[in-house]
Amino acid sequence: MPETAGPTAQPGSPSNPLPLPRDRKTLARYYRGERLRSPMGGFLEVLGVKEVEGGGGRVLLECSTSSLRYVLEIPKASRAERAQVKAALEGGRDPVCPRHGPQQRLVRSGKLWVCPLCGVPFASQR
Numbered sequence: 001m002p003e004t005a006g007p008t009a010q011p012g013s014p015s016n017p018l019p020l021p022r023d024r025k026t027l028a029r030y031y032r033g034e035r036l037r038s039p040m041g042g043f044l045e046v047l048g049v050k051e052v053e054g055g056g057g058r059v060l061l062e063c064s065t066s067s068l069r070y071v072l073e074i075p076k077a078s079r080a081e082r083a084q085v086k087a088a089l090e091g092g093r094d095p096v097c098p099r100h101g102p103q104q105r106l107v108r109s110g111k112l113w114v115c116p117l118c119g120v121p122f123a124s125q126r
């Protein structure tokens with residue numbers, strides 16, 4: 001594959017984080033608020049959460065022992081999750097994250113309601 005000029009960033013460096021496996025277990029731990037174990041040993045500290053185009057989220061993490069950077073891709077909202085949040089908004093209740101549970105409120109980001117921990121928009125408007 002043709003690479004454009006310039007040195008390729010080291011895998012695991014801040015500009016080229018390593019992808020974590022997108023398995024159910026890893027995601028379930030993250031949604032429960034548990035610290036994730038690093039593939040290098042130690043734990044992963046959350047550095048930040050971003051929205052990505054298309055409705056998913058990206059969590060940037062740093063390994064506490066190796067300082068390598070990892071990224072966890074968060075799947076976009078399902079139809080059922082969107083319906084749940086829409087019902088809350090229409091019922092005048094505070095919208096909460098369907099994955100993180102009732103303690104985690106969604107926040108406004110422009111026209112969207114986003115979970116600050118998932119980076120995922122679960123509803124728009126209102």
Ligand SMILES: [Zn+2]
Nearest residue numbers: 097100115118
């Ligand atoms: Zn969430």
